[in-house]
Amino acid sequence: MAAERDAHIHQLPLIPQSILRRFRVLEKHDTRFRSCARLLQALWRERQGLPVGVHQGRDGRNRRIGSLLGASAADAGRNFLSPAVANLVHREVAYQQRGALIERRRLYGNLLSSQPLAFNLFAPLRFNLQLAANVVRCLIPGIDVAKVLHVLFEHSPGRLDAELTGDRSSFDAAIIYERSDGQRGLIGVEMKYSESGSEGARLDLGARFNELAGRSELYRNSCSAVLRTPSLQQLSREHLLTFAAVRRGDYAEGRFLLIAPRHNHLIQQAACLYSAHLEPESSTVPFINLELERVIEALGWCGEMDYAFALHSRYLDWSKIDDLIDEALKAKSGNWALVAPTISRPLALVNKAA
Numbered sequence: 001m002a003a004e005r006d007a008h009i010h011q012l013p014l015i016p017q018s019i020l021r022r023f024r025v026l027e028k029h030d031t032r033f034r035s036c037a038r039l040l041q042a043l044w045r046e047r048q049g050l051p052v053g054v055h056q057g058r059d060g061r062n063r064r065i066g067s068l069l070g071a072s073a074a075d076a077g078r079n080f081l082s083p084a085v086a087n088l089v090h091r092e093v094a095y096q097q098r099g100a101l102i103e104r105r106r107l108y109g110n111l112l113s114s115q116p117l118a119f120n121l122f123a124p125l126r127f128n129l130q131l132a133a134n135v136v137r138c139l140i141p142g143i144d145v146a147k148v149l150h151v152l153f154e155h156s157p158g159r160l161d162a163e164l165t166g167d168r169s170s171f172d173a174a175i176i177y178e179r180s181d182g183q184r185g186l187i188g189v190e191m192k193y194s195e196s197g198s199e200g201a202r203l204d205l206g207a208r209f210n211e212l213a214g215r216s217e218l219y220r221n222s223c224s225a226v227l228r229t230p231s232l233q234q235l236s237r238e239h240l241l242t243f244a245a246v247r248r249g250d251y252a253e254g255r256f257l258l259i260a261p262r263h264n265h266l267i268q269q270a271a272c273l274y275s276a277h278l279e280p281e282s283s284t285v286p287f288i289n290l291e292l293e294r295v296i297e298a299l300g301w302c303g304e305m306d307y308a309f310a311l312h313s314r315y316l317d318w319s320k321i322d323d324l325i326d327e328a329l330k331a332k333s334g335n336w337a338l339v340a341p342t343i344s345r346p347l348a349l350v351n352k353a354a
Contacts, residue, residue, distance in 0.1 A: 012036045012263050012318060016328050024052060024066035033264045034112075036321055037194040041111035042066030043321075044314045050078055053109050067112045074109035079116045081310050085123040092119075092153050099159040099168055118172040118191040119153060120311060121259075121295065124304050125175070126151040134302040136175060136187065139290060140255065149184070150176040157186075157245040164244040166208040169237040176251075183252035188242045190235065192260035193292075193315065197270045198230035205233060212240045215247075220279055227277060231270045235287075243285045254285045261316060262291045292316065 015035055020026035023046075025038040045052070045066065053068025069079055077086025089107065096102055106113045125132035125148070132148040156170035172191035178184055205228055213222035218239065227236045239256045246254040260267040271289040278287060293316060300308030 013321065013325055015039060015321065015325065019324050019328055024064050027065075031194075031196065031266060033261070033266070034194040034196075036263075036318065037261075037315075038067045038112055039321055039324075040315070040318070045069065045111060048078070067110070069109045069111060071109070077108070079108055079111060080123075081120050081307070081314070084127070085119060088123050088126065089116075089119050096154060097156065097159065097170075099156075100154045100170065101168060102154055112194050114191045114193040114195055115154075115172065117193050117315065118189070120314075121191070121292075121299075122151055122153070122173045122189075124299065124307055126153075131302055131304065132175060133177065135295075135298050136177065138298040138302060139295065140187075140288065143185075143255075144179040144181075145177045145185075146180045148175060148177045150174075152176070155188075156241065157248075157250055162208070163248055165212065165237060165241045166206065167237070169241045171238060171241075179252065184250075186242060186245060186251040186254040187257060188238055188254065189257045189259060190238050192258070192264065192267045194264065196231070196266045197234065199234075202233065205237070209237065209240065212244055216240060216243045217284060218243060218279060219277055221277070224277055226273065231266070232274050232277075235270065235274045239285065239287055246285060256285060256287050258287070258289045259292055259295055260289075262293050263318075 012032055013036070014032060017026055020035065020039065023039055023042040025035070025042050027035070027038065030038060042052075050073045051070030052064045052066055053070050053074065054062045055065050055068060056062050073079075077083070077089065080086040080089060093102055093104065093107070102115070107115050107119075110116070125135060129148045129151070132151055133145050136143060136145050136148065152171075152174045154170055154172065155174040156164075156168070158164045159168050159170065160166060171188040173189040175187040175189070176184060177187070209228075210222075213219060213227065213236070216222070219227065226232060235256075235258065242254040242256045245251055258267075258271055260271070262268070268289075275287060275289065293312075296308050296311045296316070299311070
């Protein structure tokens with residue numbers, strides 16, 4: 001089976017329902033990627049010996065879902081890769097910015113959510129600012145980073161600030177750095193894992209969005225309805241938030257990053273579509289789409305190899321799913337053979353057919 005795996009490594013499988021039921025991750029509205037990611041999280045939870053969590057549906061019924069943590073494990077911070085990361089999260093929740101949108105239930109108990117992934121991914125950079133500078137230089141060649149000043153979570157330069165976007169838009173993570181000339185720069189990060197990209201879409205983005213989009217010179221056509229579609233509007237809002245912070249003078253330069261897994265095709269398609277609507281000659285605030293795989297690799301190259309391996313094992317090691325599918329396919333095919341034909345003169349039959 002190894003050769004067949006290598007031949008199909010460019011895509012994730014459609015997981016048999018028997019496997020999804022076995023691990024309590026059969027959800028009818030899941031995309032192919034989300035189904036694989038949900039199963040991978042359930043497998044990680046089981047390897048860690050953590051209890052399964054319970055979801056209460058709209059009908060009031062409770063059901064166990066393999067990609068959720070039990071309440072005791074969630075409260076203990078087991079959604080995070082180390083006690084140090086869990087402690088950081090508890091402090092960030094306690095001292096969160098006014099108006100920050102942190103859903104504690106999802107943060108602590110949902111293994112599939114991108115918010116705990118953002119903490120797990122960027123916590124080492126928060127703990128070691130020299131590491132943060134090295135990772136940034138590795139991921140963005142040519143960037144002038146003398147040192148990283150801050151690594152922030154669920155950050156906005158100003159929620160509801162009329163000089164910025166005037167709404168609650170924020171970054172999952174933000175890196176504030178100092179250039180060699182002493183001026184500061186901003187890297188705003190939008191983190192995705194299993195999401196489709198249309199979560200939290202709005203019907204009306206408001207006059208401020210239209211005004212900023214027109215002034216930014218980021219877009220080929222700032223009035224395009226495509227920028228306002230559910231799959232692109234979050235990228236547009238946060239890109240414009242970065243632009244507005246630079247234009248106001250908070251920072252000398254800015255970049256807006258999207259980080260998502262290579263195989264999350266909905267997010268990767270949205271990133272390509274968004275890039276196609278950007279003005280290629282404008283470098284005011286570049287948009288950079290980075291695969292999660294590449295960011296984890298950079299973390300390893302810069303010295304955190306064991307931690308990078310732990311991240312990859314939890315979020316991106318699809319070989320664990322391949323093993324389950326191989327097992328299920330072998331069990332389904334069984335061990336049987338055709339009954340041999342009883343033909344007295346097979347050569348004559350072959351000659352006749354010829």
